[in-house]
Amino acid sequence: MAVPNDLSIFNYTSSPFSTAEIYVNTSLPPTASPCSDWSTLPMTTVIPTIYSVICVLGTIGNTLAVCVLAHGGSSRRTVANTFMLNLCVSDLLFLLSLPLWAVYYSQGYSWPFGRVTCKICGALHTLNLYASIFFISCMSMDRYLAIVHPLRSQRARDPKRARLMCVLVWVLACACSAPTLALRDTYHLEGLGVEACVIFYPSHISFLTLVLMKIVLGFLLPLLAISCCYFAIGRHLLTDTVLVRMQSQSHPPNMPSFKLSESQESCCKPERPPTPCVSPRSSSGKPPMGRGVERVLWTVAAVVLAFFFCWFPFHCVTFIDILKSEGWLDSCWVTWTINNLTPLTLCLGFSNSAINPVLYCFLGNHFRGHLGSLCKGLCACLKARGEEHSRKRGSFSTRLSSFSRKLSDLKDLAIVEPSGPS
Secondary structure (H helix, E strand, C coil): CCCCCCCCECCCCCCCCCHHHHHHCCCCCHHHCCCCCCCCCCHHHHHHHHHHHHHHHHHHHHHHHHHHHHCCCHHHCCHHHHHHHHHHHHHHHHHCCHHHHHHHHHCCCCCCCCHHHHHHHHHHHHHHHHHHHHHHHHHHHHHHHHHHCCCCCCCCCCHHHHHHHHHHHHHHHHHHHHHHHHHEEEEEECCCCEEEEEEECCCHHHHHHHHHHHHHHHHHHHHHHHHHHHHHHHHHHHHHHHHHHHHHHHCCCCCCCCCCCHHHHHHCCCCCCCCCCCCCCCCCCCCHHHHHHHHHHHHHHHHHHHHHHHHHHHHHHHHHHHHHHCCCCCCHHHHHHHHHHHHHHHHHHHHHHHHHHHHHHHCCHHHHHHHHHHHHHHHHHHHHHHHHHHHHHHHHHHHHHHHHHHHHHHHHHHHHCCCCCC
16 A cells, blocks of 8 residues: 555545645654644533543434334325435434544544454445435425425425435435545554554545545535525425415405405305304414424425534544645644544534434424324333233232142142051
């Protein structure tokens, strides 16, 4: 293997040093850096703790989501549920590798699990980075079609097409993760005395290409698509709300209106003359539809903000590292930022895997209802098994006591029975 140059090792998931420092200072202790006055954060304790919390919470949430989404008939196999299920599976695959990364940090960036595991865990991380963002983008476009164009999108929003789209997403995510699987390997860092799990870039061009691909395909383009979809959804819902309020203001509550809207058709029965329908108002003066739209808008805002705040800091630090590698930025604060904030911002990005099931599943009334019914069915099944086990134990105890009584009676007969003629 050729000796790496100053840009051949770049590992944003593992290394405590920047790219150039790894090669230049591999024979020197970390304190020999000209920026030694800048204190480093205790990554060996902070990162494993954060990874453990994310792994536990994310595994529980995504497992519950998978159980609810996968359990049920064809009525629950909608387009949205198909994308949600694949998103949860993608997050689960990555979360299962987090304990290994936690051990890696706790042992001072020493990888004890071998070369193959290093490649697989690195590939799972990159696969989740692309797959989760692609599935979130697909869900955003599906919500846009369902809310803004509900009639024209009926043919396009087909579960079979959604499953085909999921296959395409997995193929695209695997293709984007292939370079990581090929380039990641274990490497001995003499300055640290550890066997690190790092990425070998054959050239500076390959380094820039792969890192910029992660920023563009893994953040900027999906963020643009998600923002456009939810902006159109918000504008559509706000327009409908304004129209409903204008109509309600033009017809005061004490003046019945015989003009029916789409949301008021349920008030009238076809076999009778039209019944006056008055939009009920709450104590605050807002119709219930307005409150429902407001809740949808808040959920939409939470989805966009969660995606942005989880991944934006990490990609900012990655872009700063690109500028440093090009020689456009070179100072102690830049080095300190890359070395210390890269692992922390990556933790923030990983937390999106634990937040996804909360935003897309647990906030929905239907999902909570399905989860409650599933839990009730599981409790009923466990209760029935317990009762059956109790009945079996009772039946066994009854048979055992009956057998004991018969055995006692036989002993009594043997004692009382005469021994025969003398």
